[in-house]
Amino acid sequence: MSSxxxxxxxxxxxxxxxVQPDEIHWCDGSEAERERxxxxxxxxxxxxxxxxETNPGCYLHRSDARDVARVEHLTFVCTEQREDAGPNNHWMAPAEAKAKMAELFRxxxxxxxxxxxxxxxGPIDSPFARCGVEITDSPYVVVNMQLMTRMGEAALARIEREGSFVKGLHSIGxxxxxxxxxxxxxxxxxIMSYGSGYGGNALLGKKCHALRIASWQARQEGWLAEHMLIVGVQNPAGQTHYIAAAFPSACGKTNLxxxxPPETHPGWKVWTVGDDICWMHPGADGRLWAI
Known part of the structure; x- marks a missing residue:
């Protein structure tokens, strides 16, 4: 298969x-592929x-004991001008970073x-969605990308129509x-990620694309990619509001x-739109839209 x-x-x-793999497999995102x-x-x-019987269809995947978190001190934004990396990121010159990664990936x-x-x-047919392709040697990454993104043939078809995509290269090393x-x-x-199988380092659609690369895309295109949750709230009268909230890591975004709704608030409904990253676009109707 190819594109x-x-x-x-x-x-x-x-x-x-x-990287010299033994085989190349193009993922189609099918249930049969996931089962295999x-x-x-x-x-x-x-x-x-x-x-x-108690947990049907559930599995345990155990990380290496030395690979259980993001590694911010080894995470770099590589722009030609140092100031373009932003004040809160580690910077490395692109040429230096590529040389270092080429040696690791060889x-x-x-x-x-x-x-x-x-x-x-985001939804395949949404004008607010953005696409990417991750190359990985981890089947664990593949099944989780199917779970966390729209992955497979439909995504590939959109990429082929648009002609552009975020490139992500990953190996557990x-x-x-x-x-x-x-x-x-x-x-x-x-994006290039080497030496980790942990979610935030290996599932490149997550922090790497959806926050770090997307914040650059957003600045170029006139929207926002933020570290925020999105929830929908409906009151007993049927009025619906959407709320975006920004907390740092480990401060309760997912919990909120x-x-x-507690039993003391009958008739209220709350549902999750997103628990970690929010892409916000000014709509043609003057409202702020988010995925």
């Missing part, structure tokens, strides 16, 4: 030449099935499968904390986003 978009085919071929990957990970011990997928994961952040970097190249809409 109708030659720019995508060329990038996949370029990456494959660098889950069965594969059960066979290798990467997943453990939980009690099917030959890293020998004996492994290279997965091509086309995805869409050796899970060595001394050989671990997450690099962002906003001017090229490119998943609020269940």
């Amino acid at each position: 109708k978009l030659e720019a995508l085919n060329g990038w996949v071929a370029q990456v494959a030449d660098l 990957l889950v069965a594969q990970m059960l066979a290798t011990g990467e997943l453990l099935e939980l009690n099917p 030959g890293c997928m020998r004996g492994r499968t290279l997965y091509v994961v086309p995805y869409c952040m 050796e899970l060595d904390p001394e050989r671990r970097f997450i690099m962002h190249f906003p001017e090229e809409l490119t 986003a998943m609020l269940i």
